[in-house]
Amino acid sequence: MAKFMVDNKTVEANEGITLLRACLENDIYIPNLCWIKGMADAPVSCRLCFVEIEGQPQPVSSCKIKVKDDMVVKTDGPSVRRLQKTAFQLLMSAHEINCKVCPANKKCELQKIARFLKTGLKPKRMEPHLKEASDSTSHPCLDLHVNRCVLCGRCIYTCIQKHDQALITFAKRGIDTIIRFYGASEALSATCSECLACVAICPVGAITLKSEK
Ligand code: SF4
Ligand code: SF4
Ligand code: FES
Secondary structure, three states: OEEEEEOOEEEEEOOOOEHHHHHHHOOOOOOOOOOOOOOOOOOOOOOOOEEEEOOOOOOEEOOOOEOOOOOEEEOOOHHHHHHHHHHHHHHHHOOOOOHHHOOOOOOOHHHHHHHHOOOOOOOOOOOOOOOOOOOEOOOOOEEEOOOOOOOOOHHHHHHHHHHOOOOEEEEOOHHHOEEEEOOOHHHHHHHHOOOOHHHHHOOOOOEEEOOOO
């Protein structure tokens, strides 16, 4: 076991687990979107899980750091909050906010993070830049909503864990990156209708059953 301090509280956690996991399991919330428990390597793509560690010159991503004895961690300093708010606003500037018609409303991770950071969902000083690509409706039982997707990759990781290969993937590049299904409609129908793990793991309302909107 490693024993260390987080926000003046003593925390004990198994050696080898990430600092983000150790904090979450000890009721210390750090905003996060792209990490899932069990991942060997976090993609470090959402840039939300910053913390300060004594002795390190800059805040670091807690999903990338393994716990160590005697580390001293601060999760709520002003520089951490500034970085988290900027990352969140950037993410929200590419997100179509229409909670009233979204199946994720009231259980959405973005709403939870906005409440935690005491910031609104709508970025104040950033122009929206939504993608022009259309939503994907070709899957037999699921729809993908391009401008709700935060590109966290949780669905891809989960699909690989379940089926040894991803039936869902990122397509295009850079700011045009979107999520898409992979493969023929009949094969997807047989596999996905029994599974739906991607719907469950999506932190927002970007993958919906055809019966939902
Ligand atoms: S994904 Fe969350 S923030 Fe976005 S529209 Fe749906 S409920 Fe609102
Ligand atoms: S569809 Fe959902 S789980 Fe998949 S990358 Fe987009 S937001 Fe993440
Ligand atoms: S959870 Fe650490 S960068 Fe996304």
